[in-house]
Amino acid sequence: MQEYEVEVSDFGQTHAILTKLGFALSLRFEKYRETFTYQGAEIVLDEVPFGTFMEIEGPQEAIRAMVTALGLDFDARLVSSYVDIFDTVCTTYKLPATDITFEAFRSLAIDLRACQLR
């Protein structure tokens, strides 16, 4: 699947344009992201409503080198998408949440280790 990104200056107007074009809201997903670049790899720290994650993007060898430099276990990495993780969390905790918003997860303590993520 190809991902296209563009920055919009007005959220409300953009939402209205997309609605007029026939698109409907299927999932709302909030996250805070901070991006770092180091030796050919992009390291992304994401805080999402159910936890905090790190993504490493770049050529395979740069990712491997970064994982080693950070002392991480490559085999323990997650390959699931955030939406998949969200579904697993909701199933594990029997949550009625339909959107990935901080409001939906407010006052919930999620232990991702209990979710057996892959």
Place this chain on the structure above:
Amino acid sequence: MREGYETRIAATPGKGAARLLICVTVKELLRDLLFREAGQAYFKRLAVPRQRRWLSAWRTLSTYQAEKQLLPVGGRDTNRLIQQFFTTYACLRAEFHDGGMPVTAIRVLRLHCPALNAALERIHCLECAAAAQDVYHVLLLGGPRLRRQCSSPLLPSRFLKGLDQEGNTRRPIGHDTNIGLRKNGRLRI
């Protein structure tokens, strides 16, 4: 001491406190302020000091502009952007309507101002300014409803004293220690 600023604050029944926070903490504070609290009904506006002050000391800065300048989408190079912002503007102020923002609304304030929570339940005005390299001064005004609000920006150079090893202060510093101490028509300093 800048005359006018202290007098006007002290004449209100509000309380205040100041903290020195490191860049990472300020980033978290700004993030919660811009992306969450700015959407709340009690949020009034963001403002930066006006250079020519014959209109008013502050001019409104839209949250969109603030986000774009401080924490743009993708979160690249945010430390430098924050530093640059506070080089361009001496101070960033968030104002809240009467009733104010609960001090417990923002995690940073909950964590870094435990003593403050009891004394300052509602924030009416929050000001942030650079104090030193990667250290920022945050001034909070709140408590009961303010009749009048402060109208001049911070002077960052005043806020370096009282910084501990973690970049926090243990007590209110600077002019705000006098806030709310009006007694028998005189200011106790």
